[in-house]
Amino acid sequence: MPAALELRAVRKSFGKTAIINGVDLAIEKGERHAVIGPNGAGKSTLFNLVSGRFPLTSGNILLNEQDITGLPPNEINRRGLARSFQITNIFPKLSVYENIRCGVLWSLGHRYSFWKRVGALKDVAERCEAIVDRINLRRRRDTLAGVLSYAEQRALEIGITVAGGPDVILLDEPTAGMSNTETADAVALIRSVTEGKTLVMVEHDMSVVFGLADRISVLVYGQVIATGTPEQIRGNKAVQEAYLGTEQHE
Amino acid sequence: MMNQRPFLHGRRLLTWAATALVLITLPMMFTQSFAISMLSQMGIAIIFALSYNMLLGQTGMLSFGHAVYFGLGAFISVHTLNAIGDGTFHWPVTLIPVIGGLAGLFFGVIFGYVTTKHSGTPFAMISLGIAEMVAACSLMFPTFFGGEGGISTDRAAGEPFLGITYGPGVQVYYLIAGWCFLSMVAMFALTQTPLGRMANAVRDNAERARFIGYNPTRVRYMMLILSSFFAGIAGSLAAMNYELVTAENVGVVASGNVLLMAFIGGVGHFFGPIIGATLVTFIQSALSNYTLAWLLYFGLFFLVMILFAPGGIASLITLHKDAWQVSQVRRLVPAYIAAALAGLIALLGLIGLIEMTYQVETKAEQSGTGMSLFGIAFDAATPTPWITSAAILVVGGVLLWAASRRVRASWTAVALVINARRSA
8 A cells, every 4th residue: 555654764963963863654544643752752853844844854755655855834735734733833813713714725726816705715614614613613713713722722723734634634742731631522533533534643642642543653762663553562672661661660 | 604794795885885985075075275185195195004004914024115116106107197298108197006006016026026035024124125225226217216306297197088187186186085995995805815814824823824835925925016016006196196206205214104104003903004094194294284393293192102002093993892882981981081181281291391492492593482382472491481381291291190090990890891791
């Protein structure tokens, strides 16, 4: 089966400090893949490379078998990859609905048009309303995003990410800072919006990781030390030493 | 559903109809040529300030050089009018603003390509650099810019159309009002388009816009080009109104002025710059008839606005609309009256001091130190009027301080009610 997302010998250094040290990774179409690893392992950097936020030092990244290395974020997004951010990254002075609409407009071909009235675009309205329902923010539809609660902003963050109907979705710590109930809601939301899509997520909460992921990759010091199903990762000695083991001691 | 309403739904249609009615009837109410000329200036300023706000308010771009597009549009229009007068070019005078607008757009395409590569402070600096550059060019190319004297024209040069020559001021007013109305509608409509909405998104969070398919540089560039078009229209109308365009029209002072208009009116609302342009034009042309110190008063007014109403007059209006909706405005009225009276007293003292200073410093050699203010004649060289003015200022200041505490207390109470209604 062809990979939805493939990293080939990806390296990234900031000055003399190597953060990503030759990562090879193939994410299959339709799988839910979690990237775990201790703090400072380079998980967020990896996302920033894949989504085009930072340029690679060397290596290649392929999206649906097309080389996207060196493309700007907007080009990568147009090819069907969308990401969320670890630190909530929304449009605070726009309403929930408008936030979602920003995520929808390009994918429906409305681009930079200044001759269409946005309120009259039926396709946009339908998609936006559906997403507002999906992320359970119906009650907050016309509220400014900046005044939402933290958990609501996180849901909106995911809503903006999936609004354009991407094939590959990157979620960076979607449940960070949430209570247990909020986390359970977030997991259900992630499960529903990524149905039939390819998901790659960075996550610290192991119950979320083992509950959602089909496969897991473990990143330590900028290298993938293991990739496999949750069972394989649980039983992997190197992983236990490097990562899971230390957590059990805490 | 809210977003499925047609562009011209009931209340909006009413607003635009009322605007049109006001534009049509104003010169019937104020028939003096001074008033007509001021109304014409207001119409030009409204287009210019709204076009400026497409950058600052809608896309978050602080430009110090927007007059470049206004001024170049004006110069091209002046040359077009002169060509029409010579008979070398045929074009209806009514449609000269189209040419001015296209000229603005053309220079927007060229200069905007450079300026919009950056946002924030670098954009502001580059826009200032372009403004200085064009201002410098205006002295280097006297055939196009007319050197120090500028280029004059005759707006009545074209063929009369249905008896309209654009000779009389009121005909020019209606030309300006018509273009002003069209421009207002067009610029408002633009805020309702995908580009207009994404401009807001880029303003709020340019980085996030990059990850949903949009190139923020492209959004800024397109907004700048469109805004230059409307600035060019305004410049074109100014050329026809004054029949003279000088290097000042492209200069940084003109660029600063439009910033003040947008800011005083309020950049956060579409209608803000309309209020700002009207008010600033009024202050500038009315106040300058009464006092030499008008720029100082204007500066003080701007300072007070920035300090106490950073969102401009438009934000004050929306604030009171909220209070009005929960019928709480009457709780504010006593405090406002107290503050207004105290402010008036302080202002009287301040005016006394400023006017006396001007009399002594700038007018004494010609007309001596004797002067009259509010119908009271006195000699500014004696200490009594100084002491009196200072005392009035101090008393007014103390009263104002007390009244402002009362205003704040009333607002705290009103805000509680507004928040309670909102969450209910």
